[in-house]
Amino acid sequence: MKEEWIQQMRQKMADYSQPAPEVSWSVIDGAMPARTVFPLWLKSVAAAAVVILVAGIGLKFLDRGDATFDQPVNNVIENESKPVHEQVEQIEYVEHLTEPEQTRQIEPARQIRQSAGQPAQTVFAMAVTDNPETDAVPSTEETTERQTDKTTEHKADENQPQDRPVVANPEPALPTELYHKKRSKESRLMAMAYVSNSINDSQHFESYKTGIIDSPNNPNNPYTSDQITDTNRKVHHHQPLRIGMSLRYRIDDRWSLEAGLAYTRLISDITLTQDGVSNSETQSLNYIGIPLKVGYDIWSNRKFDLYATTGGAIDRMLDYSFWQFSVNGSLGADYKLTNGLSIYAEEGIGYYFNDGSTLSTIYKDHPLTFNLSLGLRIHF
Amino acid sequence: MFFSDSPEQRLHKRLLDGNKAAAREFYSLYADYLAGVCARYIADKEDLKDVFQEALIRIFTNIGQFSYQGEGSLRAWATRITVNEALKFLRASQRRELVRLETDIADEDDEDDPPINDIPPDAIVEMLRRLPQGYRTVFNLYVFEGKSHKEIADLLGIRENSSASQLHRAKNLLAKMIREYNDINNPRQ
Numbered sequence: 367m368k369e370e371w372i373q374q375m376r377q378k379m380a381d382y383s384q385p386a387p388e389v390s391w392s393v394i395d396g397a398m399p400a401r402t403v404f405p406l407w408l409k410s411v412a413a414a415a416v417v418i419l420v421a422g423i424g425l426k427f428l429d430r431g432d433a434t435f436d437q438p439v440n441n442v443i444e445n446e447s448k449p450v451h452e453q454v455e456q457i458e459y460v461e462h463l464t465e466p467e468q469t470r471q472i473e474p475a476r477q478i479r480q481s482a483g484q485p486a487q488t489v490f491a492m493a494v495t496d497n498p499e500t501d502a503v504p505s506t507e508e509t510t511e512r513q514t515d516k517t518t519e520h521k522a523d524e525n526q527p528q529d530r531p532v533v534a535n536p537e538p539a540l541p542t543e544l545y546h547k548k549r550s551k552e553s554r555l556m557a558m559a560y561v562s563n564s565i566n567d568s569q570h571f572e573s574y575k576t577g578i579i580d581s582p583n584n585p586n587n588p589y590t591s592d593q594i595t596d597t598n599r600k601v602h603h604h605q606p607l608r609i610g611m612s613l614r615y616r617i618d619d620r621w622s623l624e625a626g627l628a629y630t631r632l633i634s635d636i637t638l639t640q641d642g643v644s645n646s647e648t649q650s651l652n653y654i655g656i657p658l659k660v661g662y663d664i665w666s667n668r669k670f671d672l673y674a675t676t677g678g679a680i681d682r683m684l685d686y687s688f689w690q691f692s693v694n695g696s697l698g699a700d701y702k703l704t705n706g707l708s709i710y711a712e713e714g715i716g717y718y719f720n721d722g723s724t725l726s727t728i729y730k731d732h733p734l735t736f737n738l739s740l741g742l743r744i745h746f
Numbered sequence: 747m748f749f750s751d752s753p754e755q756r757l758h759k760r761l762l763d764g765n766k767a768a769a770r771e772f773y774s775l776y777a778d779y780l781a782g783v784c785a786r787y788i789a790d791k792e793d794l795k796d797v798f799q800e801a802l803i804r805i806f807t808n809i810g811q812f813s814y815q816g817e818g819s820l821r822a823w824a825t826r827i828t829v830n831e832a833l834k835f836l837r838a839s840q841r842r843e844l845v846r847l848e849t850d851i852a853d854e855d856d857e858d859d860p861p862i863n864d865i866p867p868d869a870i871v872e873m874l875r876r877l878p879q880g881y882r883t884v885f886n887l888y889v890f891e892g893k894s895h896k897e898i899a900d901l902l903g904i905r906e907n908s909s910a911s912q913l914h915r916a917k918n919l920l921a922k923m924i925r926e927y928n929d930i931n932n933p934r935q
Binding site: 368370371372374375376378379381382383384385386387388389390391393394395397398599636638645647648649650685686687688722723724725726 | 763778782786806812814868
Protein backbone atom coordinates (compact mmCIF):
# COMPACT_ATOMS: atom_id res chain seq x y z
CA MET A 367 0.00 0.00 0.00
CA LYS A 368 1.63 3.22 -1.14
CA GLU A 369 1.84 6.32 1.00
CA GLU A 370 0.35 8.30 -1.87
CA TRP A 371 -2.79 6.15 -1.87
CA ILE A 372 -3.11 6.52 1.90
CA GLN A 373 -2.86 10.29 1.54
CA GLN A 374 -5.47 10.25 -1.20
CA MET A 375 -7.78 8.18 0.97
CA ARG A 376 -7.20 10.43 3.96
CA GLN A 377 -7.91 13.53 1.92
CA LYS A 378 -11.09 12.10 0.49
CA MET A 379 -12.40 11.25 3.94
CA ALA A 380 -10.99 14.28 5.77
CA ASP A 381 -14.30 16.05 6.16
CA TYR A 382 -16.61 13.10 5.83
CA SER A 383 -19.70 13.54 7.90
CA GLN A 384 -23.10 11.98 8.12
CA PRO A 385 -26.28 13.04 9.89
CA ALA A 386 -25.58 12.70 13.59
CA PRO A 387 -27.89 10.49 15.60
CA GLU A 388 -30.25 12.10 18.06
CA VAL A 389 -28.83 12.23 21.55
CA SER A 390 -30.40 12.40 24.97
CA TRP A 391 -29.68 15.92 26.12
CA SER A 392 -30.97 15.29 29.62
CA VAL A 393 -28.23 12.70 30.07
CA ILE A 394 -25.57 14.92 28.52
CA ASP A 395 -26.59 18.00 30.51
CA GLY A 396 -26.49 15.94 33.69
CA ALA A 397 -22.93 14.90 32.95
CA MET A 398 -21.65 18.39 32.15
CA PRO A 399 -19.32 19.95 34.70
CA ALA A 400 -21.19 22.34 36.94
CA ARG A 401 -19.64 25.70 37.42
CA THR A 402 -19.20 26.73 41.00
CA VAL A 403 -20.68 30.14 41.60
CA PHE A 404 -18.79 32.08 44.21
CA PRO A 405 -20.16 35.59 44.82
CA LEU A 406 -17.69 38.44 44.81
CA TRP A 407 -18.47 39.73 48.31
CA LEU A 408 -17.83 36.28 49.70
CA LYS A 409 -14.49 36.31 47.92
CA SER A 410 -13.52 39.54 49.68
CA VAL A 411 -14.50 38.21 53.07
CA ALA A 412 -12.67 34.97 52.40
CA ALA A 413 -9.65 36.91 51.17
CA ALA A 414 -9.49 38.89 54.39
CA ALA A 415 -9.86 35.73 56.44
CA VAL A 416 -7.16 34.00 54.48
CA VAL A 417 -4.73 36.90 54.83
CA ILE A 418 -5.00 36.61 58.58
CA LEU A 419 -4.83 32.84 58.44
CA VAL A 420 -1.89 32.80 56.07
CA ALA A 421 0.04 35.33 58.13
CA GLY A 422 -0.58 33.21 61.19
CA ILE A 423 0.40 29.97 59.53
CA GLY A 424 3.44 31.64 57.98
CA LEU A 425 4.68 32.93 61.29
CA LYS A 426 4.09 29.65 63.04
CA PHE A 427 5.82 27.75 60.29
CA LEU A 428 8.82 30.05 60.25
CA ASP A 429 8.98 30.07 64.02
CA ARG A 430 9.60 26.36 63.97
CA GLY A 431 12.14 26.78 61.21
CA ASP A 432 15.54 26.82 62.86
CA ALA A 433 15.99 25.20 66.22
CA THR A 434 19.47 26.54 66.92
CA PHE A 435 18.27 30.06 66.46
CA ASP A 436 15.17 29.58 68.49
CA GLN A 437 16.85 29.57 71.82
CA PRO A 438 18.05 33.15 72.14
CA VAL A 439 15.23 34.40 69.98
CA ASN A 440 12.59 32.99 72.21
CA ASN A 441 14.17 34.55 75.21
CA VAL A 442 13.81 37.91 73.65
CA ILE A 443 10.21 37.32 72.77
CA GLU A 444 9.25 36.13 76.15
CA ASN A 445 11.29 38.37 78.36
CA GLU A 446 11.89 41.65 76.68
CA SER A 447 9.47 44.18 77.97
CA LYS A 448 10.37 47.12 75.77
CA PRO A 449 8.34 47.87 72.68
CA VAL A 450 9.98 46.51 69.60
CA HIS A 451 10.81 49.78 67.91
CA GLU A 452 12.96 50.86 70.80
CA GLN A 453 15.00 47.73 70.56
CA VAL A 454 15.47 48.29 66.89
CA GLU A 455 16.54 51.85 67.44
CA GLN A 456 19.16 50.71 69.91
CA ILE A 457 20.59 48.28 67.48
CA GLU A 458 20.49 50.79 64.67
CA TYR A 459 22.47 53.13 66.78
CA VAL A 460 24.97 50.46 67.63
CA GLU A 461 25.67 49.76 64.05
CA HIS A 462 26.20 53.34 63.15
CA LEU A 463 29.22 53.52 65.36
CA THR A 464 32.09 52.43 63.24
CA GLU A 465 34.75 51.88 65.87
CA PRO A 466 35.76 48.29 66.86
CA GLU A 467 32.40 46.79 66.38
CA GLN A 468 32.38 43.81 68.61
CA THR A 469 33.03 45.72 71.80
CA ARG A 470 30.89 48.65 70.84
CA GLN A 471 27.94 46.53 70.09
CA ILE A 472 28.06 44.57 73.23
CA GLU A 473 28.15 47.68 75.32
CA PRO A 474 24.82 49.28 74.45
CA ALA A 475 23.26 45.89 74.17
CA ARG A 476 24.11 45.27 77.76
CA GLN A 477 22.66 48.58 78.66
CA ILE A 478 19.36 47.70 77.17
CA ARG A 479 19.41 44.47 78.93
CA GLN A 480 20.18 46.01 82.25
CA SER A 481 17.54 48.60 81.88
CA ALA A 482 15.01 45.91 81.21
CA GLY A 483 16.29 43.89 84.10
CA GLN A 484 17.10 40.77 82.10
CA PRO A 485 20.19 38.58 81.80
CA ALA A 486 22.67 40.12 79.39
CA GLN A 487 23.18 36.97 77.43
CA THR A 488 20.01 37.29 75.44
CA VAL A 489 20.63 40.57 73.73
CA PHE A 490 24.28 39.84 73.41
CA ALA A 491 23.37 36.97 71.19
CA MET A 492 21.14 39.17 69.17
CA ALA A 493 23.66 41.96 68.68
CA VAL A 494 26.38 39.58 67.63
CA THR A 495 24.22 37.75 65.16
CA ASP A 496 23.29 41.04 63.59
CA ASN A 497 26.87 42.02 63.19
CA PRO A 498 28.10 40.00 60.21
CA GLU A 499 25.39 41.39 58.03
CA THR A 500 26.58 44.92 58.46
CA ASP A 501 29.95 44.45 56.78
CA ALA A 502 30.02 41.13 55.03
CA VAL A 503 27.70 40.39 52.14
CA PRO A 504 26.22 36.98 52.72
CA SER A 505 24.63 35.13 49.85
CA THR A 506 21.04 36.14 49.24
CA GLU A 507 19.76 32.80 50.32
CA GLU A 508 21.53 32.88 53.63
CA THR A 509 20.33 36.35 54.28
CA THR A 510 16.76 35.45 53.64
CA GLU A 511 16.91 32.50 55.89
CA ARG A 512 18.63 34.18 58.72
CA GLN A 513 16.64 37.33 58.57
CA THR A 514 13.47 35.43 58.25
CA ASP A 515 14.02 33.99 61.66
CA LYS A 516 14.56 37.34 63.16
CA THR A 517 11.52 38.71 61.48
CA THR A 518 9.50 36.16 63.27
CA GLU A 519 10.85 37.33 66.52
CA HIS A 520 10.01 40.95 65.88
CA LYS A 521 6.59 40.11 64.59
CA ALA A 522 5.82 38.08 67.60
CA ASP A 523 6.88 40.94 69.75
CA GLU A 524 4.37 43.21 68.17
CA ASN A 525 1.62 40.96 69.20
CA GLN A 526 2.35 41.73 72.80
CA PRO A 527 0.48 44.55 74.47
CA GLN A 528 2.11 47.85 73.67
CA ASP A 529 0.96 49.68 76.74
CA ARG A 530 3.48 48.19 79.09
CA PRO A 531 5.55 50.62 81.12
CA VAL A 532 8.62 51.63 79.20
CA VAL A 533 11.73 51.35 81.23
CA ALA A 534 13.85 54.46 81.07
CA ASN A 535 16.46 54.28 78.38
CA PRO A 536 19.98 55.15 79.48
CA GLU A 537 20.52 57.14 76.29
CA PRO A 538 17.04 57.95 75.17
CA ALA A 539 17.45 60.83 72.71
CA LEU A 540 20.31 59.84 70.49
CA PRO A 541 19.26 56.52 68.99
CA THR A 542 15.75 57.64 68.15
CA GLU A 543 16.99 60.70 66.34
CA LEU A 544 19.56 58.76 64.42
CA TYR A 545 17.03 56.28 63.32
CA HIS A 546 14.67 58.90 62.00
CA LYS A 547 17.41 60.89 60.36
CA LYS A 548 18.56 57.92 58.48
CA ARG A 549 15.04 57.16 57.41
CA SER A 550 14.19 60.60 56.25
CA LYS A 551 17.11 60.49 53.83
CA GLU A 552 15.70 57.41 52.17
CA SER A 553 13.82 57.64 48.95
CA ARG A 554 10.09 57.35 49.11
CA LEU A 555 9.60 55.78 45.71
CA MET A 556 11.11 52.55 44.43
CA ALA A 557 10.66 50.63 41.22
CA MET A 558 11.41 46.95 41.03
CA ALA A 559 11.57 44.03 38.67
CA TYR A 560 11.47 40.45 39.86
CA VAL A 561 11.20 36.79 38.98
CA SER A 562 9.22 34.49 41.19
CA ASN A 563 8.89 30.77 41.40
CA SER A 564 7.06 28.39 43.64
CA ILE A 565 9.30 26.19 45.70
CA ASN A 566 8.05 22.83 44.50
CA ASP A 567 6.59 21.52 41.34
CA SER A 568 3.92 18.93 41.73
CA GLN A 569 2.83 15.63 40.38
CA HIS A 570 -0.30 13.81 41.15
CA PHE A 571 -2.27 10.91 39.95
CA GLU A 572 -5.94 10.34 40.24
CA SER A 573 -8.38 7.64 39.30
CA TYR A 574 -12.01 8.29 38.93
CA LYS A 575 -15.10 6.88 37.34
CA THR A 576 -17.05 8.81 34.78
CA GLY A 577 -19.90 8.48 32.37
CA ILE A 578 -22.72 6.89 34.26
CA ILE A 579 -25.22 6.62 31.48
CA ASP A 580 -28.85 6.08 31.92
CA SER A 581 -30.25 4.44 28.81
CA PRO A 582 -33.86 3.60 29.60
CA ASN A 583 -34.70 3.00 25.94
CA ASN A 584 -32.32 0.15 25.53
CA PRO A 585 -31.82 -1.80 28.72
CA ASN A 586 -30.33 -4.76 26.88
CA ASN A 587 -27.67 -2.77 25.17
CA PRO A 588 -24.42 -4.61 25.81
CA TYR A 589 -22.77 -1.26 26.27
CA THR A 590 -24.71 -0.48 29.43
CA SER A 591 -22.85 -3.19 31.27
CA ASP A 592 -19.82 -1.00 30.79
CA GLN A 593 -21.51 2.19 31.87
CA ILE A 594 -18.91 3.08 34.41
CA THR A 595 -15.45 3.36 33.02
CA ASP A 596 -12.15 3.86 34.70
CA THR A 597 -10.16 6.90 33.92
CA ASN A 598 -6.69 7.56 35.20
CA ARG A 599 -5.37 11.02 35.03
CA LYS A 600 -1.80 11.95 35.69
CA VAL A 601 -1.01 15.61 36.05
CA HIS A 602 2.45 17.03 36.33
CA HIS A 603 2.51 20.73 37.09
CA HIS A 604 5.74 22.52 36.35
CA GLN A 605 6.86 25.33 38.63
CA PRO A 606 4.87 28.46 37.98
CA LEU A 607 6.95 31.30 36.65
CA ARG A 608 6.02 34.85 37.47
CA ILE A 609 7.82 37.93 36.28
CA GLY A 610 6.74 41.39 37.23
CA MET A 611 7.42 45.01 37.78
CA SER A 612 6.07 47.16 40.53
CA LEU A 613 6.29 50.46 42.29
CA ARG A 614 6.60 50.81 46.01
CA TYR A 615 5.71 54.01 47.75
CA ARG A 616 6.85 54.61 51.29
CA ILE A 617 4.11 56.25 53.33
CA ASP A 618 6.15 56.74 56.49
CA ASP A 619 9.14 55.25 58.28
CA ARG A 620 7.74 51.78 58.19
CA TRP A 621 4.69 51.45 56.02
CA SER A 622 4.68 51.26 52.27
CA LEU A 623 2.27 50.46 49.46
CA GLU A 624 3.16 48.47 46.41
CA ALA A 625 1.33 47.95 43.11
CA GLY A 626 2.46 46.42 39.89
CA LEU A 627 1.92 44.30 36.86
CA ALA A 628 2.91 40.64 36.64
CA TYR A 629 2.94 37.96 33.98
CA THR A 630 2.54 34.34 35.05
CA ARG A 631 2.95 31.18 33.08
CA LEU A 632 1.71 27.77 34.22
CA ILE A 633 2.69 24.62 32.39
CA SER A 634 1.16 21.22 33.12
CA ASP A 635 1.57 17.85 31.45
CA ILE A 636 -1.70 15.97 31.58
CA THR A 637 -1.92 12.31 30.64
CA LEU A 638 -5.38 10.84 30.46
CA THR A 639 -5.64 7.09 30.32
CA GLN A 640 -8.98 5.56 29.51
CA ASP A 641 -9.01 1.80 29.55
CA GLY A 642 -5.35 1.62 28.69
CA VAL A 643 -5.54 4.27 25.97
CA SER A 644 -3.47 7.33 26.79
CA ASN A 645 -3.78 10.86 25.55
CA SER A 646 -1.18 13.38 26.56
CA GLU A 647 -1.67 17.11 26.48
CA THR A 648 0.56 19.96 27.52
CA GLN A 649 -1.47 22.70 29.05
CA SER A 650 -0.05 26.16 29.02
CA LEU A 651 -1.84 28.95 30.81
CA ASN A 652 -0.84 32.61 30.80
CA TYR A 653 -1.94 35.31 33.18
CA ILE A 654 -1.56 39.04 33.47
CA GLY A 655 -2.19 40.25 36.97
CA ILE A 656 -2.14 43.19 39.30
CA PRO A 657 -0.57 42.49 42.67
CA LEU A 658 -1.25 44.95 45.48
CA LYS A 659 0.72 44.87 48.70
CA VAL A 660 1.16 46.63 51.98
CA GLY A 661 4.69 46.50 53.32
CA TYR A 662 6.02 46.96 56.81
CA ASP A 663 9.69 47.55 57.60
CA ILE A 664 10.79 45.39 60.45
CA TRP A 665 14.41 46.30 60.70
CA SER A 666 16.96 48.13 58.65
CA ASN A 667 20.41 49.61 58.60
CA ARG A 668 22.46 51.29 55.94
CA LYS A 669 22.75 48.21 53.80
CA PHE A 670 19.97 45.90 54.80
CA ASP A 671 16.28 46.18 54.99
CA LEU A 672 14.08 43.47 56.39
CA TYR A 673 10.38 43.74 55.78
CA ALA A 674 7.10 41.91 55.65
CA THR A 675 4.38 42.33 53.08
CA THR A 676 0.84 41.17 52.79
CA GLY A 677 -1.54 41.63 49.94
CA GLY A 678 -3.50 40.10 47.15
CA ALA A 679 -3.50 39.80 43.41
CA ILE A 680 -6.05 39.60 40.66
CA ASP A 681 -4.81 37.68 37.66
CA ARG A 682 -6.63 37.43 34.38
CA MET A 683 -6.17 34.19 32.51
CA LEU A 684 -5.39 35.11 28.93
CA ASP A 685 -6.14 31.75 27.38
CA TYR A 686 -9.64 31.43 28.81
CA SER A 687 -11.83 33.97 30.50
CA PHE A 688 -11.21 33.19 34.13
CA TRP A 689 -10.02 35.33 37.01
CA GLN A 690 -7.56 34.05 39.56
CA PHE A 691 -7.72 35.67 42.97
CA SER A 692 -4.96 35.14 45.47
CA VAL A 693 -3.61 36.47 48.73
CA ASN A 694 0.01 36.45 49.72
CA GLY A 695 2.14 37.16 52.74
CA SER A 696 5.90 37.38 52.54
CA LEU A 697 9.09 38.25 54.33
CA GLY A 698 11.72 40.08 52.37
CA ALA A 699 15.35 41.04 52.68
CA ASP A 700 16.84 43.87 50.66
CA TYR A 701 20.52 44.56 50.23
CA LYS A 702 21.71 47.89 48.90
CA LEU A 703 24.38 47.60 46.25
CA THR A 704 24.62 51.35 45.74
CA ASN A 705 22.54 54.27 46.88
CA GLY A 706 20.17 53.88 43.99
CA LEU A 707 20.12 50.12 43.51
CA SER A 708 19.42 47.12 45.67
CA ILE A 709 18.75 43.43 45.28
CA TYR A 710 16.13 41.63 47.25
CA ALA A 711 14.63 38.25 47.99
CA GLU A 712 11.15 37.55 49.27
CA GLU A 713 9.95 34.32 50.73
CA GLY A 714 6.19 34.12 50.62
CA ILE A 715 3.20 31.99 51.22
CA GLY A 716 0.18 32.40 49.00
CA TYR A 717 -3.32 31.13 48.86
CA TYR A 718 -5.05 30.78 45.51
CA PHE A 719 -8.83 30.70 45.26
CA ASN A 720 -10.65 28.36 42.98
CA ASP A 721 -11.07 30.11 39.64
CA GLY A 722 -14.33 28.29 38.95
CA SER A 723 -13.02 26.53 35.85
CA THR A 724 -12.59 22.80 35.37
CA LEU A 725 -8.98 23.38 34.35
CA SER A 726 -6.39 21.54 36.31
CA THR A 727 -3.85 24.05 37.58
CA ILE A 728 -1.18 23.97 40.26
CA TYR A 729 -3.20 26.61 42.08
CA LYS A 730 -6.20 24.33 42.24
CA ASP A 731 -4.25 21.27 43.29
CA HIS A 732 -2.13 23.16 45.79
CA PRO A 733 -3.98 26.32 46.80
CA LEU A 734 -1.49 27.03 49.57
CA THR A 735 2.00 27.39 48.13
CA PHE A 736 5.35 28.79 49.13
CA ASN A 737 7.18 30.97 46.71
CA LEU A 738 10.49 32.72 46.36
CA SER A 739 11.01 35.99 44.50
CA LEU A 740 14.30 37.56 43.51
CA GLY A 741 14.49 41.07 42.21
CA LEU A 742 16.18 44.37 41.67
CA ARG A 743 15.01 47.60 43.19
CA ILE A 744 15.73 51.10 41.98
CA HIS A 745 15.48 53.86 44.58
CA PHE A 746 14.48 57.26 43.26
CA MET B 747 -3.20 36.17 20.15
CA PHE B 748 -4.07 36.74 23.78
CA PHE B 749 -6.99 39.02 23.37
CA SER B 750 -8.71 37.98 20.17
CA ASP B 751 -10.21 34.55 20.54
CA SER B 752 -11.19 32.40 17.61
CA PRO B 753 -14.78 31.08 17.53
CA GLU B 754 -13.46 27.64 18.48
CA GLN B 755 -11.61 29.13 21.45
CA ARG B 756 -14.69 31.02 22.61
CA LEU B 757 -16.74 27.84 22.34
CA HIS B 758 -14.12 26.00 24.38
CA LYS B 759 -14.29 28.60 27.13
CA ARG B 760 -18.05 28.36 27.31
CA LEU B 761 -17.83 24.59 27.48
CA LEU B 762 -15.35 24.96 30.33
CA ASP B 763 -17.95 27.07 32.09
CA GLY B 764 -20.39 24.17 31.82
CA ASN B 765 -22.57 26.21 29.47
CA LYS B 766 -25.36 23.99 28.12
CA ALA B 767 -26.05 26.20 25.13
CA ALA B 768 -22.39 25.79 24.22
CA ALA B 769 -22.83 22.02 24.27
CA ARG B 770 -25.64 22.34 21.73
CA GLU B 771 -23.53 24.66 19.63
CA PHE B 772 -20.73 22.12 19.71
CA TYR B 773 -23.25 19.51 18.56
CA SER B 774 -24.45 21.63 15.65
CA LEU B 775 -20.86 22.30 14.56
CA TYR B 776 -19.16 18.94 15.00
CA ALA B 777 -21.77 16.23 15.54
CA ASP B 778 -22.10 15.25 11.89
CA TYR B 779 -18.36 15.01 11.49
CA LEU B 780 -17.95 12.95 14.67
CA ALA B 781 -20.83 10.72 13.60
CA GLY B 782 -18.87 10.17 10.38
CA VAL B 783 -15.84 9.13 12.46
CA CYS B 784 -18.00 6.70 14.44
CA ALA B 785 -19.46 5.31 11.23
CA ARG B 786 -16.01 4.28 9.99
CA TYR B 787 -15.63 2.07 13.07
CA ILE B 788 -19.10 0.96 14.06
CA ALA B 789 -21.28 -0.90 11.57
CA ASP B 790 -24.48 -1.24 13.56
CA LYS B 791 -26.71 1.87 13.65
CA GLU B 792 -27.88 1.35 17.24
CA ASP B 793 -24.35 0.73 18.47
CA LEU B 794 -23.21 3.83 16.64
CA LYS B 795 -25.82 5.89 18.43
CA ASP B 796 -24.67 4.68 21.84
CA VAL B 797 -20.99 5.16 21.10
CA PHE B 798 -21.68 8.59 19.71
CA GLN B 799 -23.60 9.73 22.78
CA GLU B 800 -20.96 8.36 25.12
CA ALA B 801 -18.29 10.16 23.11
CA LEU B 802 -20.16 13.46 23.48
CA ILE B 803 -20.42 12.98 27.24
CA ARG B 804 -16.73 12.18 27.34
CA ILE B 805 -15.90 15.30 25.38
CA PHE B 806 -17.95 17.58 27.63
CA THR B 807 -16.83 16.07 30.91
CA ASN B 808 -13.15 16.06 29.94
CA ILE B 809 -13.10 19.44 28.26
CA GLY B 810 -10.85 20.73 31.06
CA GLN B 811 -8.06 18.55 29.72
CA PHE B 812 -8.17 20.00 26.25
CA SER B 813 -5.71 22.77 25.56
CA TYR B 814 -6.34 24.97 22.61
CA GLN B 815 -3.52 24.78 20.08
CA GLY B 816 -4.88 26.63 17.11
CA GLU B 817 -7.87 26.43 14.84
CA GLY B 818 -9.09 22.87 14.36
CA SER B 819 -7.49 21.56 17.53
CA LEU B 820 -10.84 21.18 19.31
CA ARG B 821 -12.21 19.06 16.47
CA ALA B 822 -9.03 16.99 16.37
CA TRP B 823 -9.18 16.41 20.11
CA ALA B 824 -12.88 15.51 19.96
CA THR B 825 -12.05 13.06 17.16
CA ARG B 826 -9.47 11.34 19.35
CA ILE B 827 -11.99 10.99 22.17
CA THR B 828 -14.56 9.61 19.73
CA VAL B 829 -12.11 7.08 18.29
CA ASN B 830 -11.22 6.00 21.84
CA GLU B 831 -14.89 5.47 22.63
CA ALA B 832 -15.38 3.44 19.47
CA LEU B 833 -12.35 1.29 20.30
CA LYS B 834 -13.57 0.79 23.82
CA PHE B 835 -16.89 -0.41 22.49
CA LEU B 836 -15.20 -2.72 20.00
CA ARG B 837 -12.93 -4.18 22.63
CA ALA B 838 -15.86 -4.83 24.91
CA SER B 839 -18.21 -6.36 22.36
CA GLN B 840 -15.98 -7.81 19.65
CA ARG B 841 -13.06 -9.17 21.56
CA ARG B 842 -13.69 -12.65 20.27
CA GLU B 843 -13.52 -11.58 16.68
CA LEU B 844 -10.24 -9.75 17.17
CA VAL B 845 -8.74 -12.83 18.77
CA ARG B 846 -10.01 -15.08 16.00
CA LEU B 847 -8.62 -12.84 13.33
CA GLU B 848 -5.29 -12.96 14.96
CA THR B 849 -5.04 -16.68 14.32
CA ASP B 850 -6.16 -16.96 10.71
CA ILE B 851 -3.72 -14.70 9.02
CA ALA B 852 -2.20 -16.11 5.89
CA ASP B 853 -0.02 -14.46 3.30
CA GLU B 854 -1.93 -13.03 0.45
CA ASP B 855 -0.87 -11.50 -2.82
CA ASP B 856 -0.79 -7.74 -2.79
CA GLU B 857 -3.57 -6.04 -4.72
CA ASP B 858 -2.71 -2.84 -6.55
CA ASP B 859 -3.80 0.38 -4.90
CA PRO B 860 -7.24 0.85 -6.51
CA PRO B 861 -8.19 4.23 -7.95
CA ILE B 862 -10.57 6.05 -5.60
CA ASN B 863 -10.95 9.38 -7.39
CA ASP B 864 -14.46 8.72 -8.61
CA ILE B 865 -15.80 7.10 -5.46
CA PRO B 866 -17.82 9.32 -3.14
CA PRO B 867 -16.88 9.23 0.56
CA ASP B 868 -20.28 7.74 1.43
CA ALA B 869 -19.54 4.70 -0.69
CA ILE B 870 -16.11 4.27 0.89
CA VAL B 871 -17.64 4.31 4.38
CA GLU B 872 -20.15 1.69 3.24
CA MET B 873 -17.29 -0.50 2.01
CA LEU B 874 -15.40 -0.03 5.27
CA ARG B 875 -18.48 -1.10 7.18
CA ARG B 876 -18.66 -4.30 5.15
CA LEU B 877 -15.13 -5.24 6.20
CA PRO B 878 -14.75 -7.64 9.10
CA GLN B 879 -14.56 -5.78 12.38
CA GLY B 880 -10.87 -6.40 13.04
CA TYR B 881 -9.70 -5.48 9.52
CA ARG B 882 -11.80 -2.36 9.60
CA THR B 883 -10.43 -1.23 12.96
CA VAL B 884 -6.82 -1.70 11.97
CA PHE B 885 -7.40 -0.03 8.60
CA ASN B 886 -9.06 2.98 10.26
CA LEU B 887 -6.34 3.39 12.85
CA TYR B 888 -3.53 3.04 10.33
CA VAL B 889 -4.92 5.05 7.44
CA PHE B 890 -7.11 7.71 9.04
CA GLU B 891 -5.72 8.07 12.55
CA GLY B 892 -2.14 7.72 11.38
CA LYS B 893 -1.19 5.16 14.01
CA SER B 894 1.81 2.89 13.65
CA HIS B 895 1.49 -0.90 13.85
CA LYS B 896 3.13 -0.72 17.26
CA GLU B 897 0.51 1.75 18.49
CA ILE B 898 -2.31 -0.28 16.97
CA ALA B 899 -0.99 -3.42 18.61
CA ASP B 900 -0.97 -1.65 21.98
CA LEU B 901 -4.44 -0.21 21.46
CA LEU B 902 -6.06 -3.47 20.45
CA GLY B 903 -4.01 -5.87 22.49
CA ILE B 904 -2.78 -7.78 19.46
CA ARG B 905 0.67 -8.52 18.10
CA GLU B 906 2.40 -6.01 15.88
CA ASN B 907 2.72 -8.33 12.89
CA SER B 908 -0.93 -9.25 13.29
CA SER B 909 -1.79 -5.57 12.86
CA ALA B 910 0.27 -5.49 9.66
CA SER B 911 -1.40 -8.63 8.30
CA GLN B 912 -4.87 -7.38 9.07
CA LEU B 913 -4.14 -4.09 7.38
CA HIS B 914 -2.90 -5.96 4.34
CA ARG B 915 -6.04 -8.07 4.17
CA ALA B 916 -8.30 -5.08 4.77
CA LYS B 917 -6.66 -3.27 1.91
CA ASN B 918 -7.03 -6.29 -0.45
CA LEU B 919 -10.70 -6.70 0.42
CA LEU B 920 -11.27 -3.00 -0.02
CA ALA B 921 -9.47 -3.05 -3.38
CA LYS B 922 -11.84 -5.77 -4.61
CA MET B 923 -14.86 -3.79 -3.46
CA ILE B 924 -13.53 -0.63 -5.11
CA ARG B 925 -12.94 -2.48 -8.38
CA GLU B 926 -16.47 -3.86 -8.31
CA TYR B 927 -17.82 -0.41 -7.57
CA ASN B 928 -15.86 1.11 -10.42
CA ASP B 929 -16.98 -1.69 -12.80
CA ILE B 930 -20.62 -0.98 -12.05
CA ASN B 931 -20.58 2.78 -11.75
CA ASN B 932 -17.70 3.80 -13.98
CA PRO B 933 -17.57 1.09 -16.66
CA ARG B 934 -14.86 2.88 -18.67
CA GLN B 935 -12.29 1.95 -16.05
